[in-house]
Amino acid sequence: MAEVSQGGGGGSKDGKVRAKKASTKIDMTPMVDLAFLLLTFFMLTTTFNKPQTMEITMPEKPRGEEKLPEVNEKKVITLILGDDDKVYWYHGITDPKIELTDFSKNGVRKLLMQKNSEIPGMIILIKPSKESRYKNVVDILDEMNITNMQRYAMVKITPTDEELVKESNL
Amino acid sequence: MGKVKVHRTTPSLDMTPMVDLGFLLVTFFMLTATAAPDEPLTVDMPSSVSEIKLPETDILTISISKDGKVFFNMDGKYNRQTLLQRMGEHYGIPFSDAELARFSVMSTFGVPVQNLKELLAMNSEQRKNLEQPGIPVDSLNNQLKDWIIYSRMSNPKLRIAIKGDQDSNYPVVEKVMNTLIDNNVNRFNLITNLERGS
Numbered sequence: 001m002a003e004v005s006q007g008g009g010g011g012s013k014d015g016k017v018r019a020k021k022a023s024t025k026i027d028m029t030p031m032v033d034l035a036f037l038l039l040t041f042f043m044l045t046t047t048f049n050k051p052q053t054m055e056i057t058m059p060e061k062p063r064g065e066e067k068l069p070e071v072n073e074k075k076v077i078t079l080i081l082g083d084d085d086k087v088y089w090y091h092g093i094t095d096p097k098i099e100l101t102d103f104s105k106n107g108v109r110k111l112l113m114q115k116n117s118e119i120p121g122m123i124i125l126i127k128p129s130k131e132s133r134y135k136n137v138v139d140i141l142d143e144m145n146i147t148n149m150q151r152y153a154m155v156k157i158t159p160t161d162e163e164l165v166k167e168s169n170l
Numbered sequence: 171m172g173k174v175k176v177h178r179t180t181p182s183l184d185m186t187p188m189v190d191l192g193f194l195l196v197t198f199f200m201l202t203a204t205a206a207p208d209e210p211l212t213v214d215m216p217s218s219v220s221e222i223k224l225p226e227t228d229i230l231t232i233s234i235s236k237d238g239k240v241f242f243n244m245d246g247k248y249n250r251q252t253l254l255q256r257m258g259e260h261y262g263i264p265f266s267d268a269e270l271a272r273f274s275v276m277s278t279f280g281v282p283v284q285n286l287k288e289l290l291a292m293n294s295e296q297r298k299n300l301e302q303p304g305i306p307v308d309s310l311n312n313q314l315k316d317w318i319i320y321s322r323m324s325n326p327k328l329r330i331a332i333k334g335d336q337d338s339n340y341p342v343v344e345k346v347m348n349t350l351i352d353n354n355v356n357r358f359n360l361i362t363n364l365e366r367g368s
Contacts, residue, residue, distance in 0.1 A: 035193055035196055042196065052222065052223065052224070054222070054360040055359055056360055057357045061351060129340070132339075135336035138336070
């Protein structure tokens with residue numbers, strides 16, 4: 001395909017004998033075939049997308065007598081991650097009114113935005129329950145990133161919270 | 171009177187530039203390609219909007235499978251050798267040089283250190299078929315803790331990443347995170363996929 005080598009074309013008319021010149025052209029077709037085969041192979045096997053990562057910094061463990069900081073309960077929003085992608089939330093600590101939301105755009109994101117404008121210096125406590133999945137945890141941390149929340153913490157769920165969720169029947 | 175001959179052009183074209191480019195690309199892809207290692211588990215990662223890329227070197231990956239098994243992987247051939255040597259000393263299991271060498275080229279694994287010798291003796295085909303039980307992370311027998319301590323000793327620059335399956339239960343993830351925090355690793359990475367348009 002690449003090079004059709006031409007025949008000598010016979011002797012010329014004037015009868016002079018000329019040295020036959022060998023063509024310096026090589027048929028490159030097989031090499032090109034191979035090169036493109038390899039090219040295709042490597043292009044298809046290369047994965048360009050490196051995995052994304054989310055950096056998370058956990059607080060240090062309190063040592064000995066060190067006291068955990070105390071906060072005004074009016075500023076605290078507690079989010080409990082339940083089973084089936086449910087999110088329970090309540091405001092404050094004494095006599096909480098538990099409500100249900102979800103991970104959709106109009107769910108927890110809207111709630112966070114709204115509460116953030118209502119409560120100055122809001123603190124969010126994230127409590128993943130035993131039934132929650134890893135995905136829920138990543139999703140909620142992601143929501144914190146999206147809504148640009150400054151103060152949030154992952155906290156172990158307490159038996160009181162579990163009771164609340166059970167009683168609420170949501 | 172000579173007849174006017176039609177000059178026939180040969181149907182050839184100069185392919186040299188194309189070939190040059192072809193080989194350039196081949197070389198590029200060959201050099202950038204990294205063979206995907208055999209992983210004993212498939213992890214379906216959750217997605218997030220985070221766009222930070224994971225660094226390629228000095229990474230310790232803790233994978234958590236769907237059914238809550240914990241797997242361990244670290245990069246760096248020489249670091250892996252020192253890691254296994256120290257682990258062996260700690261648990262009183264002497265590993266031979268050949269075993270150290272095999273461990274250094276192995277990828278993710280999830281067996282208790284007591285069964286590691288058997289795993290190392292297997293060939294890759296057997297290894298693939300083996301159902302690995304995961305690394306113990308219970309409070310009584312927390313081998314993950316020792317793996318973390320000794321890998322950080324062998325490579326102080328190490329960054330720790332958790333690669334969890336999106337359907338794995340939170341208590342397992344919590345155990346792993348607590349193990350990290352107990353060892354003063356307060357910053358770590360959660361590996362995620364990029365969120366596709368919602």
